[in-house]
Amino acid sequence: MLGVMLRSLRVDRTAAEAAFRSRARTFVEEQVVPNLDAWTARGGFTRSMFLDAAAAGLLCLDGPESFGGGGGGVGFRRNAVLCDELHRAGDAGAAWALVTHAEICAPYLWSLGTAEQQDRWLADVCTGRSVLAIAMSEPGTGSDLASITTTAERRGDRYVVRGTKTFISNGVSADLVIVAVRTDPTERHRGVSLLVVERDTPGFGVGRALHKVGLRTQDTAELFFDGAEVPAANLLGAEGEGFYLLMRNLPRERLVMAVAGLSLAQACLDRTLERIPRPVGQHARFRLVEAATALQVGWTYLERCVAAVDAGTFDGADAAAAKWWATDIGCQVTETCFQLLGDPAATDVARFVDDARVQPIYGGTNEIMKEIVGRSLGV
Numbered sequence: 001m002l003g004v005m006l007r008s009l010r011v012d013r014t015a016a017e018a019a020f021r022s023r024a025r026t027f028v029e030e031q032v033v034p035n036l037d038a039w040t041a042r043g044g045f046t047r048s049m050f051l052d053a054a055a056a057g058l059l060c061l062d063g064p065e066s067f068g069g070g071g072g073g074v075g076f077r078r079n080a081v082l083c084d085e086l087h088r089a090g091d092a093g094a095a096w097a098l099v100t101h102a103e104i105c106a107p108y109l110w111s112l113g114t115a116e117q118q119d120r121w122l123a124d125v126c127t128g129r130s131v132l133a134i135a136m137s138e139p140g141t142g143s144d145l146a147s148i149t150t151t152a153e154r155r156g157d158r159y160v161v162r163g164t165k166t167f168i169s170n171g172v173s174a175d176l177v178i179v180a181v182r183t184d185p186t187e188r189h190r191g192v193s194l195l196v197v198e199r200d201t202p203g204f205g206v207g208r209a210l211h212k213v214g215l216r217t218q219d220t221a222e223l224f225f226d227g228a229e230v231p232a233a234n235l236l237g238a239e240g241e242g243f244y245l246l247m248r249n250l251p252r253e254r255l256v257m258a259v260a261g262l263s264l265a266q267a268c269l270d271r272t273l274e275r276i277p278r279p280v281g282q283h284a285r286f287r288l289v290e291a292a293t294a295l296q297v298g299w300t301y302l303e304r305c306v307a308a309v310d311a312g313t314f315d316g317a318d319a320a321a322a323k324w325w326a327t328d329i330g331c332q333v334t335e336t337c338f339q340l341l342g343d344p345a346a347t348d349v350a351r352f353v354d355d356a357r358v359q360p361i362y363g364g365t366n367e368i369m370k371e372i373v374g375r376s377l378g379v
């Protein structure tokens, strides 16, 4: 069987790793898969998913233990394995909701939050009682983050926030949103700050869930700030540091997205191999072999990337390369599987195609990823 001999992210190295994978798999089989139809019909997960994930010890693996998190300390591989197992559900929406919360948003709170902020927010975040989102993109600004126009004007002990954010993952469900705002209109990069906006803030409004091609078990929303009054005590990091703080966290976030890309594709290929009628013709066999080989190469590469994260040597260009390559492979493999299965009733495989499609777009588009890698090559 392809993969058994290779050391890759999909091969557990210790009994503890195998036990963790098994715990994640049980959570997916018992708490996620049985709910997928209901979550799809209602256009998003229910909060019980976060509570169940926390109860299974799978939410905020790196969060401080004193607040109910996993305490970290065993390396990023475990986070990658969890991401992989979540995609075995045959759905990327629930996985993306949890990843957005625990891998993308929550680390800002425990790495940047003051003691007072952590006391206020982290227990609920680590135990799944609060859902998190991060809002950078705006109707007129996605790739060029330094151009955001949502303003936050300081007035005494408050910021008054005005503007609109769009495509915000978990936006409908979120209790806390980390919002990129412009605190200094005379500066570009140095004019951006991060504010944590609480759901019941006066002047803060959440639009309807946006209709999407994929990720139908997870909500995405527009957010409106119409003079929203946010306590100055909700500033994350220093004023004017926001852009740089976002950049600092991006390599890790983009590696999770790369893992998600391969995970989705692998789950789709596994399902296709189970289902495709035998015997297959040579054309189909070769396409399936190409897909399996690309994934095996990818898993081995991502194993090295994960090790580099733990070693502190993983940089922005590495992350950009992993993200564009893995998410492009994700789209190619899912398309191949759907094409070969040739079964209009294969809606579960079609769902992989739909869910994969956004991966080259969010978290920085793959075109922007190639710009980043290009700069690192000096071209």
Ligand SMILES: Cc1cc2nc3c(=O)[nH]c(=O)nc-3n(C[C@H](O)[C@H](O)[C@H](O)COP(=O)(O)OP(=O)(O)OC[C@H]3O[C@@H](n4cnc5c(N)ncnc54)[C@H](O)[C@@H]3O)c2cc1C
Residues within 6 Å of the ligand: 133, 134, 135, 136, 137, 139, 140, 141, 142, 143, 144, 166, 167, 168, 169, 170, 212, 215, 220, 358, 361, 362, 363, 364, 365, 366, 367, 368, 371
């Ligand atoms: C389902 C979903 C969930 C999302 N979740 C979040 C979230 O939680 N938080 C958040 O802040 N944002 C989120 N986003 C927004 C996402 O990050 C942006 O859509 C993305 O960054 C692209 O921005 P844009 O849509 O404004 O496109 P643009 O930046 O306008 O780009 C349009 C096209 O032009 C290309 N392009 C742009 N600049 C260049 C360039 N210099 N060279 C070559 N090509 C270029 C892009 O690659 C793209 O193909 C989400 C988006 C989706 C679809």
